[in-house]
Amino acid sequence: MSAAEQRVGAAGSGSVVEQLRERIRQLQAEPRRYLSVLRTGLAPVDALLPAGGFPLGQVVELCGEAASGRTSLALSAVAAAHREERLCAWVDGPRELYAPSAAGQGVDLSRLLIVRPRAPEQAVWAAVQLARSGAFACVVLDLTRGMGSAGRTARVGIAEARKLADAAERGGGLLLLLTSTEAPADGVTRLRTESGDGDGWSVEVVRSRRGGAGARAVVPWRTLYPELGLEDGGRVLDVGPVEGDATPDFLREGAWVARNGRGIQGQRPGRDGAMPSLKAGLAAVAH
Amino acid sequence: MRRAYLHFTRFPVQRRVIESPELAGRPFALVEESRGQRRVVAASTSALKAGLRPGMTVTAATALLPELRHFPYRPEEEARALLALGEALLSLGPGFQLAAPDxxxxxxxxxxLSGGEPGLCARALELCAGLGYRAHAVVASEAFTARALARYGARRVEVVAPGASARxxxxxxxxxxxxxxxxxxSALGLTTLGEVAALPAGAVVARGGAEGARAHALCRGEDDTPFVAxxxxxxxxxxxxxxxPAESFEPLGFALKTLVDRLGARLAGRRRAAVRITFTLRLDxxxxxxxxxxxARPTAAAKLLLDLARHRLESLRLENPVAEVAARVDADSEDRGLQLSLGDSPEGDAALEVVLSRLVTTLGEEALFAAGLSPVHRPEGAQGVGAFQPPASREMLLGELGRERAAPPPAGGVTRERxxxxxxxPxxxxAEVAETGRLLxxxxxxxxxxxxxxxxxxxxxxxxxxxxxYQRDYYRVHFEGLGPAWVFRDARDGRFYLQGLFD
Incomplete structure (x- = not known):
């Protein structure tokens, strides 16, 4: 029993008001719950990080190939912040973030601000502003080029990296950088993600001031996408070919339109003789 | 009917000082043009002390006080300011009736609901003081009693009991x-309302007619003027x-403060919060x-609105000077207030609004949004775009209740595969395809x-x-050295397209 509870007990069955006062005193004395770490919810990844999750007030870089789990990892951090009812922002440079997938991973879309700057160089500025404001628990800056776009990926210079780090520290939120292997940035902590095969992907701590560099974990794809189904070569259903015309059958023009109202043998009703009788055929079927 | 009268001594002068704080303590006058001459309508205290009187020509006033500053008196603007004040007071009473000009x-x-009639007066004066106005408040049953006591009475707050008006x-x-x-x-040598009330009613009617009878009734505390809200x-x-016309931001800033203060007070009186405000600048x-x-978060806080308006308009490049500025609330919502935790401050919302405003100014409004889900089968159409208006935190006063967080909605199986x-x-x-049609x-x-x-x-x-x-066969494909991807075979041309990455 805590000291406060003992005090309440000593007061015996004191008035409800007294008990409530005591409770308020306890609440006020209790240190406020500050969020210091965003746990991704993926136990192997959280175990790799020295703080047990992504540390707030810092820049963390997720570097990897185009489909190596970086985005999903960032989305899981955003979902963790949303569980605490905090706001998050996503500076979407390549304009590729897909909301249905994010919602599936537990992201509250109403609390996620998406920023899509027209010019690529505005992305870093926007992220600095968002992180510095302190209104967002997690800001994700996607610096990748995007699959469809041409040209080289712009690297984040030292000055910009410093601005980002300063903004994260001042705002007290997490700043996640998503970068590609060809143009890494200068984050305080860098995690490298790699797509292994259909079974799993790996994450490795490449750089960390608080130790733990070199630690690596292999995580199955189903932790991020439970129904991806690419284990052991995948499963291909045996389906027939599909026609390019998607018009459903019931809307297709019937054969009678092609026959222009004629009978199945091409005869004109009332002119080319009587229609063949079905009576004989039906009688045969009946017997 | 019980009604309170609020009298704002020299309201136009008070308003002018609130709008231009540098005029406080200085001699100035508001002038109106009548019959070809500009005459003083109202003057500041220091000007009155120097001998200025309403009705003087501007020439005479300036001769008396060379450093006198004068401004045009616009009755319609005074009425608008008074109306805004009335709306701000709606939080204390169900309706108000203007008695222009003051x-x-x-x-x-x-x-x-305000702790009785004295409490109502105190709260009304407090609210007015918050907006910068000094006033006298009197509650009475008759319109005339309340107004006359507020204007000529000695006390700032007075409550007249029903039936005690004459005294x-x-x-x-x-x-x-x-x-x-x-x-x-006055011609009879009377000086106070009490002396008028003491006259015999018949004699007053005989000598003064209907007007006299009416004045006599008012002095006896009888007034049946209806309250028209x-x-x-x-x-x-x-x-x-x-x-x-303003060529720099400074004079515009003062005007903005006035406008936003009034809008904030009106919104607060109606218990509404602004969602969207449009500022219109007419150029000269x-x-x-x-x-x-x-x-993003609807608010009626004038200070926050002013900060945002300043930020948006400061960076504006205009071709001509600004002659008139207007602010209109385009969309508003119910003001639910803000429930904070113990020790929280509402600065978080202010920081959010300021940074959003800054981003909108630089990147354009269409660059910022919150995604939504659309009930569309085609994958590229399944996400929608909406305004970023995050719900307020449901943090409650007592921490334990606040910790019972709502579980996130269960994710559907289909969305997890996206x-x-x-x-x-796309x-x-x-692609290299096998004879069976399989992607290699x-x-x-x-x-x-x-x-x-x-x-x-x-x-x-x-x-x-x-x-x-469209007619597509979607495959989840793992590419060596790239990772899992979302690929479809289009039935129209039989070719493979890359549409997404399971990153």
């Missing part, structure tokens, strides 16, 4: 009888004409500029990637009723 009646029917009015001077009603009594405007709009001689301000990145346009794949390898961004695993197909088709129907 007072208003407030329905005191809800006084019990309360007795010491007031005859000037309290407005509209020339007191002139006849002001009708609220549907659209909340405030407009201010600058003294001279021609031109017009509109700037709209959308708020890739986290969707290409803006990219045609240079593909070139992505100039590099060949072998396929190590395939799952599918998921057949999606539809929109046959539109001009662009």
């Amino acid at each position: 007072g208003l009646w407030l329905d005191a029917g809800a006084a019990h 309360a009015l007795a010491p007031l001077p005859l000037a309290a009888l407005e509209g020339g009603l007191g002139a006849g009594f 002001a009708v609220l405007e549907e659209v909340m709009e405030e407009r201010l004409t600058l003294e001279w 001689p021609t031109g017009r500029q509109e700037v709209s301000l959308a708020l 890739p986290s990145r969707l290409l803006a346009e 990219a045609c794949l240079d 390898a593909a070139r992505v961004a100039g590099r060949r990637h072998r396929v190590t695993a395939v799952t599918g197909p998921e057949r999606l088709g539809g929109e046959w009723w539109s001009d662009a129907p």
